[in-house]
Each structure stands twice: as structure tokens, then as C-alpha cells.
Amino acid sequence: MRRADRLFQIVQLIRGRRLTTADYLAQRLEVSMRTVYRDIAALGQQGVPIEGEAGVGYRMRAGFDLPPLMFSKQEAQALVATVRMAESRLDAALARQAENALSKILAVLPLDARAAAESLALYAPLPALDPQTSAHLTAMREATE
Template sequence: MRRADRLFQIVQLIRGRRLSTAQFLAERLEVSERTVYRDVADLMAQGVPIEGEAGVGYRMRPGFDLPPLMFTHEEAQALVASVRIAQPRLDEALARQAEAALSKILAVLPAPARAAAESLAVYAPPVHFDTRTRARLESLRLATEARRFVRIKYLDLKEQESERTLRPLGCFYWGAVWTLAAWCEHRNAFRNFRIDRIQHLELLDETFRDEPGKTMADLFRSIDAEMHERDTATDA
């Protein structure tokens, strides 16, 4: 990679994150941390408003912007592939936004890059989610973003019905079904729910804040701990 390209990539990586360490930048660019320190110092000397220091991390001062980006053929193809795969699996509102975003990107690409992207021979078969499931998915996505409690009536795989008040944390796609990961106020624990088995969904006006032990990060940590215990037991 030419040094000019590397400097440009450093700017893009820093502006796209809250804080970027030299180690992170070095790994992404496949250079040494010493090279990163030198390149960042040169960028700062040239007037690029990077804040931070070695050993702590770097961030871009608010308000800094660059001209519109151009994508390589491969990057444009990756965007097309991502949208083709994701669009049939998203709720209708998000799928429309994905298509609109891709159209804007393709519209400003040079002709060769656009032709390469549009001719990409990677496709995804349609996924037939019923209308109710798609509507539930959109509602849960919005509730998660707004930190709103939801109340559901749920029919589990044993055909047992229950009513729960949940803190929705995230929606996960497993290749056949969508599930909701949530903190269940009734069980006082993390629970997963198949979205296609939610019989009734109500978004409550009450909102919640992240609390220790009840966040997505805590859920991931609990999963990691369970997997580690399982691996340890298997090795024993």
C-alpha cells in the first residue's frame, strides 16, 4: 500500500470510531505501531484535526469531513452482495432503506465500478416471512433503538402461552428464523424468543436505561462463560 493510501485509510478509520488505538490501526493496516505513530504525527502536522496520543488512542475532532468517497470495484461488489443477502431477510422498512442507500452509492460510481458491481454473480434466494413476523421485527427493532419496554404474549414450542414484559436487546437471524434477545422482567434473566411465535406485541411508553447485568454486553459475556465452562467440562 502506498503511503498516501495508508494515510487516507488512517483518517477513515479514526473518523469512523469513537477511539482508535495505535494497535488497532496497525493491525488493520498491517504495519507496525511505530509506523502508525509516525503517520498520525504527520497528519496532525498537516492540519488534520486528530486528537489523542500514543498509548491512549486517537479520535477525530467533531466537524471534520472529507469529500465523497470512491469505492474500488471489490468494495462496490461487497456492498451489492451485502444488500442482496440482507434485503430479503430484513423488515420491509429497513429493506427499502438498504435498497435506497445502495442506489445512491451506485449512482455516483464511475461506470466501470458500477458495471462490475451490478454484474456480480452472487445472489440470495427469497425468504418467505409472513407479514406479521416482518411487522413484529420492525417494531422490535425500533423498540430496541428507543430503549422501550415491550409486552408480549408468547407461544413456546410446547404450545404453552405466557405473557412477558421485556427489555428488548437485539434481533438475531439464524438462517431460518428471527429471534429476540431480551431481559425478561418476569424471569429476571436473559431470554430468547422466536419472533414468529409472538402472538401479541405491545410497545410500552416506559423506557429503560442500561443497568449492570442486563445489557447486551452482559448477555454476550454470559454466553462466553457458558461456552468456556462447556469446553472445560469436555476437556476434563
């Protein structure tokens, strides 16, 4: 993994969690903790507001955000596969929402990534939910909204 990619991954991992340890980052990125420490220092020098405390972990200061980035071809295919597999296990309303979300994502992808994602001919082999189970799932989902 290129260093620039690793730095971006560090930011993504830290901002996606409340506290993130250097050990966790090292394991996820398959680098040494020393490399993580250097990368965190480099991000700080570039103005990324990462706060850290020895033995506790790192977190992003409130208000920091990165602009959205595009998905790679493989990430787009993974999204399509995930939605296709999930659709057969969701109640009808939530399955429609998953399909709507996927359509929005596909609409903004670059043409090559969209073509790669749409070419993934995966349809989940799992049997559809029976109507009673689907009704129970709908009731549980609606109760938590």
C-alpha cells in the same frame, strides 16, 4: 498498501471511532506501531487535526471532515452483495429502503464501478421471512425509531 492509502485509512479509522489506539491501527493496517506513530505525525504536519494522548488513543477534533470519495469496483460489489443478502432477512419496508440506498450509490458511481457492481449476480439463497416474523421485525424497528 501505498503510504497515501494507509494515511487515508488511518483518518477513516480514527474518525469512525471515539478513541483509536496505535495498537488497533497497527493491527488493522498490518504495520508496526512505529509506522503508525510516523504516519500520525505526518498527518498532523499536513493539518489533519488528530489529538492523541499516550496510553489513551487518538481522536479527530470536532469539525473535521473529508469530502466523500468513490468506491472501488470491489467495494461496490461488496455493497451490492451485502444489500442482496440483507434483503431476504429484513422486513419489507426496510428491504425497500436498502434497495433505495443502493440505487443512490450506484447512480453516482463511475461507469466501470457501476457495471462491475451490477454484474454481480448474487441473490441470497436464504428463504424469505415468514409473514409473522416479518411483522415482528417491523414492530421492533418501528418501536426504536
